[in-house]
Amino acid sequence: MCKWNRMQARGWFAGLVGGALLALAAHGAWAADKTYNFGVLFPLTGPNAVYGDVFSKGVNLAVEMVNEGHKLSRDIKPVYVDSQALPQPAVVGMNQLVHVNEVPYTLTAFSGVSKAIAPIGNRFHVIMVNGGGVSPELAIGKYFLNDIPLADQEIGVVLPYAVKGKKIRKLSVVYVDDPFGNSVNRQIQTHCPKLGCRIDPDLAVNPGNTDFQGEVAKIRAAGPDAVFIASYGQQQNVITKQLRDGGVKAQILSYSGYGVGPTLKLPEAQGAIFDHQSVSFEANALSKEFHAKYVKKYGSEPNFYVANYANAVFIFADLVQRLEAKKTSVTGEHLLAALHRQKTFDVIGGKVKFSKRGTVSVPMQINEIKDGKAEPLTVVNP
Amino acid sequence: MLFWQLLLQGIAAGAGYALIAVGFALIYSTTRTFHFAHGVTYALAAYAYYASLQTLHWHPAAAIVLAACIAVLFGVGVDALVYQPMRRTAASFLTLFAASFGVLVVAVNCLVLVFGNSFYSLSGTLSRGVEYGPFVVSLANLTEIALAAVLIPLVLVIMHRTRLGTFFRAMADNNELVEVFGFTSRRYVRLAFAIGSLCVVPAAVLAPYIGGIQPGTATVVTLVAIAATIIGGIDSIAGAALGGLLLGVAENVGIWKLSSAWKPAISFGILLLFLVLRPRGMLGARGRRA
Numbered sequence: 001m002c003k004w005n006r007m008q009a010r011g012w013f014a015g016l017v018g019g020a021l022l023a024l025a026a027h028g029a030w031a032a033d034k035t036y037n038f039g040v041l042f043p044l045t046g047p048n049a050v051y052g053d054v055f056s057k058g059v060n061l062a063v064e065m066v067n068e069g070h071k072l073s074r075d076i077k078p079v080y081v082d083s084q085a086l087p088q089p090a091v092v093g094m095n096q097l098v099h100v101n102e103v104p105y106t107l108t109a110f111s112g113v114s115k116a117i118a119p120i121g122n123r124f125h126v127i128m129v130n131g132g133g134v135s136p137e138l139a140i141g142k143y144f145l146n147d148i149p150l151a152d153q154e155i156g157v158v159l160p161y162a163v164k165g166k167k168i169r170k171l172s173v174v175y176v177d178d179p180f181g182n183s184v185n186r187q188i189q190t191h192c193p194k195l196g197c198r199i200d201p202d203l204a205v206n207p208g209n210t211d212f213q214g215e216v217a218k219i220r221a222a223g224p225d226a227v228f229i230a231s232y233g234q235q236q237n238v239i240t241k242q243l244r245d246g247g248v249k250a251q252i253l254s255y256s257g258y259g260v261g262p263t264l265k266l267p268e269a270q271g272a273i274f275d276h277q278s279v280s281f282e283a284n285a286l287s288k289e290f291h292a293k294y295v296k297k298y299g300s301e302p303n304f305y306v307a308n309y310a311n312a313v314f315i316f317a318d319l320v321q322r323l324e325a326k327k328t329s330v331t332g333e334h335l336l337a338a339l340h341r342q343k344t345f346d347v348i349g350g351k352v353k354f355s356k357r358g359t360v361s362v363p364m365q366i367n368e369i370k371d372g373k374a375e376p377l378t379v380v381n382p
Numbered sequence: 383m384l385f386w387q388l389l390l391q392g393i394a395a396g397a398g399y400a401l402i403a404v405g406f407a408l409i410y411s412t413t414r415t416f417h418f419a420h421g422v423t424y425a426l427a428a429y430a431y432y433a434s435l436q437t438l439h440w441h442p443a444a445a446i447v448l449a450a451c452i453a454v455l456f457g458v459g460v461d462a463l464v465y466q467p468m469r470r471t472a473a474s475f476l477t478l479f480a481a482s483f484g485v486l487v488v489a490v491n492c493l494v495l496v497f498g499n500s501f502y503s504l505s506g507t508l509s510r511g512v513e514y515g516p517f518v519v520s521l522a523n524l525t526e527i528a529l530a531a532v533l534i535p536l537v538l539v540i541m542h543r544t545r546l547g548t549f550f551r552a553m554a555d556n557n558e559l560v561e562v563f564g565f566t567s568r569r570y571v572r573l574a575f576a577i578g579s580l581c582v583v584p585a586a587v588l589a590p591y592i593g594g595i596q597p598g599t600a601t602v603v604t605l606v607a608i609a610a611t612i613i614g615g616i617d618s619i620a621g622a623a624l625g626g627l628l629l630g631v632a633e634n635v636g637i638w639k640l641s642s643a644w645k646p647a648i649s650f651g652i653l654l655l656f657l658v659l660r661p662r663g664m665l666g667a668r669g670r671r672a
Contacts, residue, residue: 049499210593213592217384218642
């Protein structure tokens with residue numbers, strides 16, 4: 001009797017555990033069906049996590065705003081995957097998003113990462129939206145969109161301004177030896193001679209390098225009027241610091257990636273000039289609402305990265321809404337078709353329109369770093 | 383002029399490499415342990431110094447003492463907790479090598495957990511370049527050269543002119559014979575780890591002022607120490623110092639005409655050349671006889 005009871009108890013226990021597991025699995029599946037999931041492939045750890053943190057703030061607030069608006073039959077939900085800003089982990093992450101989470105739409109950042117995942121998204125028809133990487137080579141397939149102006153536009157604005165305004169005749173370039181840095185260097189090589197300035201020297205540095213004393217010696221020996229830094233994350237801070245420590249007093253120029261908190265606060269970066277897209281948080285009702293909510297939630301001003309990634313979320317919600325109205329399933333193909341039909345979107349900063357290459361052309365703002373902040377110098381229209 | 387500036391910077395970089403390589407060579411030549419985790423000693427000392435200054439706001443002298451204590455504790459601790467138990471079970475060289483590599487990987491990941499992957503550097507008088515005629519060199523670089531010029535000969539004096547050095551050299555020649563004569567080698571192994579670990583402290587303390595620190599530095603430093611030791615002659619402490627100096631100079635002068643992206647290729651190209659053309663290194667044979 002006792003033995004039977006123990007066996008019976010075991011049976012009941014196993015049944016309960018199995019039932020609970022089934023219920024959990026069913027709940028998971030039900031919960032997944034109850035949201036429109038999209039992927040977010042950002043660096044959440046590593047030396048570039050500072051960017052992932054900034055980008056995520058824009059995404060999370062936009063998701064909250066969309067879900068509070070109740071314009072969709074289901075909530076939207078971001079599925080975060082850590083790319084570490086490195087191509088290899090990003091490819092693993094993208095495969096997870098495509099094959100496990102089965103998202104039709106994903107956000108991406110960093111040129112190297114974006115180039116690495118683009119073939120997967122294009123092959124499996126998953127829309128990828130980049131709001132942070134600026135390599136001109138990021139027009140890569142019909143499922144890849146950029147809602148940030150690429151470096152060809154950035155260089156085409158900051159370089160003429162600096163060459164004319166600061167009378168730069170000789171320019172040194174320090175660029176990270178990866179797809180982003182190489183493409184920026186190529187843009188500078190194209191633009192500089194046309195503007196009447198000479199490049200001496202252009203120095204490639206390895207992405208993980210932190211000792212630039214040799215490069216600094218070469219630059220000091222060349223005696224340039226300005227140094228263009230095309231790196232990102234902590235490395236651009238180290239280059240800037242070592243340039244100044246090594247006695248290089250030339251004007252520092254850079255691109256949008258230079259405008260992040262740790263760089264702005266760096267004493268050696270004061271006086272540097274860089275550009276980024278101009279975003280007006282007064283442009284429309286959505287911009288004003290987003291700005292107010294962002295300041296309230298995070299206690300700081302949103303920047304263009306925040307706006308770009310929030311816009312990517314708003315565009316996703318807009319497209320899903322249009323598919324729901326037509327009672328069409330939310331797949332990558334249908335989202336892309338809806339995007340091509342819609343063409344122009346009302347987002348933070350005004351209207352945005354994607355070209356056939358999947359790029360945008362927007363006004364650019366040139367800034368100078370002063371007292372740890374980016375002070376706007378001028379806005380240049382495309 | 384650029385050549386001479388790069389040469390000066392190469393000597394400064396080489397001085398740092400030499401200090402690290404001397405510590406590695408001392409440990410290897412006396413204990414026959416390929417101490418892969420030597421780079422972690424360097425990173426720990428650098429982080430300890432940085433944290434004492436920036437977080438605890440200690441006086442630099444106290445921060446240096448803490449960095450030295452942590453370096454010695456780590457070196458001796460790894461020996462006591464990892465290598466000694468393995469030696470007692472007559473573990474092979476390869477087993478110790480694998481264990482040492484394991485310590486390096488675990489320790490680097492622990493550093494990432496504690497300090498994150500962020501890059502830390504210090505600004506101040508030491509980091510700022512000072513103009514000496516056509517040359518610009520930071521006080522940190524000059525200090526590194528001066529410390530290497532004092533400490534490396536001091537280690538060589540200890541090795542060749544003291545009773546402790548005689549024990550070390552005897553252990554390097556024939557450890558079993560040392561034990562047959564009634565001496566406990568374990569104590570001297572610990573001392574070798576302590577002195578070898580201390581050797582990295584000057585370079586580690588100056589690192590935040592020169593190139594900065596991050597957890598990955600530990601692996602880079604280990605590779606440099608190994609390359610310098612092999613180039614100099616695996617058993618020779620003086621050779622390791624020369625190897626370190628050669629690597630520093632070659633890396634910096636090499637980019638006079640080459641792209642700086644070639645720096646690692648220059649170091650390991652020299653290592654490859656030595657392995658093929660002169661496997662015993664610069665002073666290998668002389669070091670063994672000594």
